[in-house]
Amino acid sequence: MTAAQADLQIDRPEVADGAALWRMARDSKVLDLNSSYSYLLWCRDFADTSAVARDEHGEPVGFVTGYLRPDRPDTLLVWQVAVDETHRGRGLAAALLDGLVARVAAERGLTTVETTITPGNTASERLFTSFAERHGARLEREVLFDTAVFPDGPHDPEVLYRIGPLSLTPSA
Structure with a gap:
């Protein structure tokens, strides 16, 4: 943890955090914005597989939402x-x-992390590439959802990043 992160606390989100998560997603200008209701549900139903960073006043300043894939419970899909x-x-x-x-x-056992990233989202590409490098894991990429499958107009393809098997001791 860097000195800039020292005043932050990372824990599970609570329903009361849903509005702040929705605002951060909206303000990011790169994430697909889901309904405010979905962020409330996410904070209730997927708190165990999500995280929120809080500032010194307890206000959310960052989040990661995820879930364990039903058909692969050792895989965390980062939403x-x-x-x-x-x-x-x-x-x-x-x-x-x-x-x-x-x-x-530690709580559930994981071997793999997955996420999808649209081409050109450089920040996410760097985040997940460096995650794989830190944890000595292989990174595979493939198009999961092509542009043509989205029913609501033009949408960039979603590229699946599959990272694993995980070694949770960061590599030097």
Whole structure:
């Protein structure tokens, strides 16, 4: 944890955090914005596989949402990662991701992390590539959902990043 992260606490989200998560996703300008209702449900139903970073006042300033794949319970699918604009550039997204994966691995066992990234989302590409490198894991990429399968107009393809098997001791 860097000095800039020292005043932050990372823990499970609560329903009361849903509105802040929705605002951070909206303000990111790169994430697909889901309904505010979905963020409330996410904080209730998937708190064990998600994480929120809180500032010194207990206010959410970053989050990672995820779930265990029903057909692969050893795989954490990371849905969204966002950091409030005032806290970007300090390594908070990486700390959130590392902390969440370590927690879920300890509680549930994990071998793999997956996420999808649209081409050109450089920040996410760097985040997950560096995660794989830190944990000595293989990174595979393939198009999961092509543009043509989205029913609501033009949408970039979603590229699946599959990282594993995991070694949760960071490599030097």
